Amino acid sequence: MNSQTMAGKTVLVTGGSSGIGKATAVGLAARGARLAITGRDRGRTEAAARDIRAAGGGRVEVFIADLSSQAQVRRLAGEVLRSLPRIDVLVNNVGGYWNTRHVSADGLERTFALNHLAPFLLTGLLLDRLRESAPARIVTVASNAQALGRIDFEDLQGERSYSGSRAYNQSKLANVLFTYELSRRLTGSQVTANALHPGVVSTSFGAEDPGRMQQLAVPFLRPFMKTPARGAALSIRLASDAGLEHVTGCYFANGVARRSAKASYDGAAAARLWRVSAGLVGLPAE
Template sequence: MAENTPGPMAGKTVLVTGGTGGIGRATALGLAALGARVGITGRDARRTASAAAAIASEAAAASAGAAGRTASAATEGTASAGTVGTASVDAFPADMSSQAEVRRLATAVLEAYPRLDVLVNNVGGFWATRHATADGLEHTYAVNVLAPFLLTELLLDRLKASAPARIVTVSSGAQRMGRIAFDDLQGQRDYSGQTAYNQSKLADILFTFELARRLKGTGVTANTLHPGLVRTSFAAEDSSTAWKVMIPLLKPFMKSPARGAETSIYLASSPEVDGVSGVYFSGRKPATVNPIANDTSAATRLWAANAQLVGLTDP
């Protein structure tokens, strides 16, 4: 009987936002299979709990299968079986469009996890029409930008205490078309779903680069990434006419969620990026960013604007 060996993430605790489906679920599954204790967030409590249980079961099976293959190779084909592994996946229901919910989520995570080694800011989406959140903010900006900003700030002391730790934020290739409308961040005067999305993904990179500068010397790294074009429920809630036409045409060329999660998993777990911070990745390699992302004055200005919008004091 072969024993399972601890995975490379054994003893590590990870939080993945938006982990009930798509890239987030695949990220959570990949990291749980590597041995991490993983927490996932989702809007619906029942669905989040169900996803957590399913991910744990699938991760345990994947770990056991990997151990069995290793044992089989070691014994050169003699009969052997790996012990069924276990995986710990926790459910944290939260509507990330609500700042009160983000704050409640942070409190729950801090109570549940004495240490936090990795935060994966994965949650995000596209909405063709302008919606206001419970806080009176534009929905795209609230979910894609302010939720990771606020959650990261609320968990930052725990991440620092757990150093070396990592913060991974999912952006998009759409950042290349983004501009930061400082005079209309909420799209009150002129809203376009695509423009709002492009801006939000560029804002995530500005946030990450500024965060990396602020975290220098703490042992906590911050990186961001483009997952590629992935088959998910992207834009399903409120799709534009253009997306309704394009998505069926693009589906044959889209990655699976598992492949889309590869760079997130890499940045969360690989020793190859130990100490690497303030970098935008695509396909597990550093990639070119919108020139605006390297404007430190714009990053500082955006940080201050975000801090004001979530009610935090900008240090």
């Protein structure tokens, strides 16, 4: 792909200080894009920005926020809107896994708050800027874990019963349902919305609170996992490939559009999840 494919484009990547997010930013900078990244730790995020600048030689904006906090998502969105006159691509990359139940600053289960509500709220707050920048793209990093997910509307926050894997699977199915519903709502806007599975990638994902299986299996599996650069390849393609400019409402894995879980095509569940999510973050449901 031509190194200048993204020349003149501005891309915001959440969770861009390490792992797949950083590799995505590096790859898009090398294609000529102006990058903006978010991270929780200023030192690590600034260091990542230096690496991204070295890859693309361009300007990299740094924004610091813990996206599990809605107040910080709102502050971030305000800073982004003041700093970036246009947003051509939003990559909702940030995510996490916790084996035991953690509660966010808003009193919500942290996996649901970070993996689903953060991209839902941030996208909503930036949507007008994306529309103004059209043609624009929204790329959400999901996972094949969506195939094992179930949206438990009676216990979304895992208060009655919690499992780290169940919470994660639910959040990744929520990513796909959100993407499909968002795509429907953006019909005719020239803003596309797609989700993807990056593959099993060797990062520090889940390291804060790993499950026992993770602790036992990951050291043995790590040599067979993708590098962050390989894991970022699909995010980079969905953000930059000219041939995908009009492709929307799709789930990509292994480099191609694929059918996601049967539950992800439940339009009533997607609409209900949208309404519930809007209520939880204080956005209009319509």
